[in-house]
Amino acid sequence: MATTRLVQPTPKKLWLAAIKPPMYSVAIMPIIVGTAVAFGETNKINQSIFFTFLISAILILAWENLSNDVFDSETGIDQNKPHSVVNLTGNKSLIFWLSNLCLGLGILGILLIAWWQQDWTVLIIILFCCLLGYTYQGPPFRLGYQGLGEILCFFAFGPLAIAATYYSQTQSFSITSLAVSVFIGMSTSIILFCSHFHQVEDDLAAGKKSPIVRLGTATGAKVLKWATTSLYALTVLFVVFNLYPRWILLVFMSLPFAIALVNHVEQYHAEPDKVNNSKFLAINLHFVSGILLALGFILPH
Numbered sequence: 334m335a336t337t338r339l340v341q342p343t344p345k346k347l348w349l350a351a352i353k354p355p356m357y358s359v360a361i362m363p364i365i366v367g368t369a370v371a372f373g374e375t376n377k378i379n380q381s382i383f384f385t386f387l388i389s390a391i392l393i394l395a396w397e398n399l400s401n402d403v404f405d406s407e408t409g410i411d412q413n414k415p416h417s418v419v420n421l422t423g424n425k426s427l428i429f430w431l432s433n434l435c436l437g438l439g440i441l442g443i444l445l446i447a448w449w450q451q452d453w454t455v456l457i458i459i460l461f462c463c464l465l466g467y468t469y470q471g472p473p474f475r476l477g478y479q480g481l482g483e484i485l486c487f488f489a490f491g492p493l494a495i496a497a498t499y500y501s502q503t504q505s506f507s508i509t510s511l512a513v514s515v516f517i518g519m520s521t522s523i524i525l526f527c528s529h530f531h532q533v534e535d536d537l538a539a540g541k542k543s544p545i546v547r548l549g550t551a552t553g554a555k556v557l558k559w560a561t562t563s564l565y566a567l568t569v570l571f572v573v574f575n576l577y578p579r580w581i582l583l584v585f586m587s588l589p590f591a592i593a594l595v596n597h598v599e600q601y602h603a604e605p606d607k608v609n610n611s612k613f614l615a616i617n618l619h620f621v622s623g624i625l626l627a628l629g630f631i632l633p634h
């Protein structure tokens with residue numbers, strides 16, 4: 334008689350799932366793309382500012398994720414999540430202080446940029462991003478539990494982070510960088526949207542009304558198709574209106590990643606064990622399209 338063995342993930346796998354290295358694409362991409370737009374327009378780049386911003390963004394995202402595990406341990410939503418850093422260490426206060434350390438160091442990097450520029454603008458914008466990040470998960474707001482995460486995510490990783498990055502290089506704002514930020518904001522929110530498909534049961538039990546809890550998985554898959562298609566429609570629109578250089582059409586080379594994501598979710602939206610990797614397919618799309626977008630600005634035009 335055949336027996337089924339449940340394979341326990343190794344501690345290494347659990348830690349990798351807890352730290353989620355691929356997720357850091359969402360922190361680095363606004364910095365890469367915002368700097369690429371500035372370079373495309375000015376032919377100059379301040380490398381110290383670029384690398385300081387990059388490290389700060391990574392630290393700020395580490396804060397967001399570690400504190401997410403701390404706050405989620407208080408609502409019980411992560412009870413069945415062995416790859417929560419709090420569950421792995423069993424030490425909530427250590428993770429809380431570690432997250433605050435990451436935030437402090439991240440803000441310190443941004444402060445350094447503000448000091449180099451003798452201008453508070455970048456600091457103010459990034460502090461506002463952090464505030465949005467806190468309201469997503471921290472008490473008393475927990476706006477992610479109301480299904481508002483994708484909106485916060487769009488503004489934090491799109492218009493705000495890219496405006497701050499562009500400003501850190503040029504000390505000005507630009508319509509082109511705003512147009513680019515719509516693309517990056519949307520592709521980042523698509524990742525968050527996909528992260529909910531396999532969590533409906535746990536979310537319902539903890540009272541979290543994620544967009545997928547609200548819409549149902551079938552409608553969610555349709556919304557994903559629509560949102561992913563809009564990325565490419567927007568690109569064409571922005572080229573037609575001369576907001577993007579033509580090289581930006583390189584973004585269409587990321588279409589296979591978009592199709593893979595949409596097809597996977599369309600097929601498996603109701604099967605948590607199979608749809609649980611859609612978040613990573615969405616990260617692939619975010620990373621590849623973001624790099625192509627940045628290339629489109631850097632290539633001579």
Ligand SMILES: C/C(=C\COP(=O)(O)OP(=O)(O)O)CCC[C@H](C)CCC[C@H](C)CCCC(C)C
Nearest residue numbers: 360390397401462463466469482485486489494
């Ligand atoms: C922590 C986030 C999602 C995880 O949510 P969830 O609890 O559903 O996940 P688990 O199942 O893994 O527990 C992302 C939340 C994003 C937030 C709305 C906005 C964050 C803003 C950043 C702090 C800003 C970074 C700016 C930087 C790029 C300069």
Ligand SMILES: O=C(O)C1=CC(=O)c2ccccc2C1=O
Nearest residue numbers: 356359397398486521524525528
């Ligand atoms: O753990 C997650 O699911 C996410 C973490 C995270 O930092 C992030 C940031 C931006 C968009 C989506 C996500 C996640 O889904």
